[in-house]
Amino acid sequence: MNNKKDIIARINKEGDVAMDLRKKHPKRGLQIDYKNGRTAAIELFCLHCMGGGPDAAASAKACQSYTCPLWRFRYGATKGQIPPITLPTQEWYQKKIDASVSDAKREHGRKMGKARSQNNE
Ligand code: SF4
Secondary structure, eight states: OOOOOHHHHHOTTTTHHHHHHHHHHHHHHHOOOOOOHHHHHHHHHHHHTSSSTHHHHHHHOOOOOTTTTTTTGTOOOOOOOOOOOOOOHHHHHHHHHHHHHHHHHHHHHHHHHHHHHHHHO
């Protein structure tokens, strides 16, 4: 049960990095927990990823995990910064998307054909 005493005990519990980060960054915690703050959530996630210690902010800012989906949005990121690696092109993504749509349509057609043939039996 989540009574007030349990919640306070959880908030005060030491060693829960995500909770400790909320206490250390209350504005971000408020944004995350009550205002759908995605940016604040990503920033705290990066601090959590970097261990949540005193160096976490600097480590997240200097993060070199360029393929991490959050890299562009990480704590301390410069807006518009492009990772220094070769990423798939927009055209490559579009081809994959188009191919998957075609596959889905093919699969749908197969199912419809199978259902029709079963109805005719
Ligand atoms: S961008 Fe870096 S710090 Fe942030 S979650 Fe990804 S790997 Fe962790």
